[in-house]
Amino acid sequence: AQRVTQPEKLLSVFKGAPVELKCNYSYSGSPELFWYVQYSRQRLQLLLRHISRESIKGFTADLNKxxxxxxxxxxxxxxxxxxxxxxxxxxxxxxxxxxxxxxxTINP
Amino acid sequence: NAGVTQTPKFRVLKTGQSMTLLCAQDMNHEYMYWYRQDPGMGLRLIHYSVGEGTTAKGEVPDGYNVSRLKKQNFLLGLESAAPSQTSVYFCASRPSGTGELFFGEGSRLTVL
Structure with missing residues (x-):
């Protein structure tokens, strides 16, 4: 079955430190993957898609098949x-x- | 430029009451979705529609019904609300050929 796993429910780092949010998937076909973000009191919005291979707000994500x-x-x-x-x-x-x-959560 | 609009944004129900959440999009998207968001559970798909007049079950459809009589509207109904349906509900739409979803602001439902 197709599944997406994010092993960390909570992640806290200090300002200026590197950040890595983990995502693993299971899919039998050729995957198309996305990262969505929800800021406080805002709606969910697209952050990144793997196809475009772009950097948004300094974030990048690489698909490792x-x-x-x-x-x-x-x-x-x-x-x-x-x-x-x-x-x-x-x-x-x-x-x-x-x-x-x-x-x-980014701590000052 | 409204995008995806959900009404109401907040609602409190008693167990057994019924209600309907309305989702409207003005982007002429074919696909529409209803998700619920619960702590630690992420977003779970309730029902979805691939076009006007069509609906299909998602991951957690029990206790919900939907209708897509017009392309721009996707209604989510609760016939007999239960406390387990307390959640934040998100509607989303997308055009054909892309996986990018456009979300509404969410509707917070509390069932007492």
Whole structure:
């Protein structure tokens, strides 16, 4: 079955430290993966998609098919990065499956 | 530029009452979705629609019904609310050919 796993429910780092939010997936086909973010009192929004291979707000994510991972990374955390982050797998045709989410807190 | 709009944003129900959540999108998207968000559970898909007049079950459909009579609207109904349905509900839509979802602001439902 297709599944997305985010092993950390909570992650706390200091401002300026590197950040890595883990995401692992299981999918039999060719995966299309996303990171969504929900800032306090805002709606969920797309942060990154693996196809575009872009960097948004300093975040990058590389698809590793061998390890079935799509970890989100940022070299220097900022306080405004505090938010809820969801990894998501597009199952093709119809559905997006989300992980359990990781609440990231950046301490000053 | 409204995007995806959900109403109501907050509601308190007693066990056994019924209610309907309305989702409206003005982007002419084919696909629409209802998710619930619970602590530690992430976003779980309740029902979805691939076009006007069609609906399908998601991961947690029990206790909910949906309708998509018009392309721009996707209604989520609770016929007999239960405390287990206390949650934040998110509607989302997307166009064909992409996995990018556009979300509403969420509706917080409390069932006493």
């Amino acid at each position: 061998g390890e079935t991972s799509f970890h989100l990374k940022k070299p220097f955390a900022q306080e405004e990065d505090s938010a809820m982050y969801y990894c998501a797998l597009f199952q093709g045709a119809q559905k997006l499956v989300f992980g359990q989410g990781t609440r990231l």
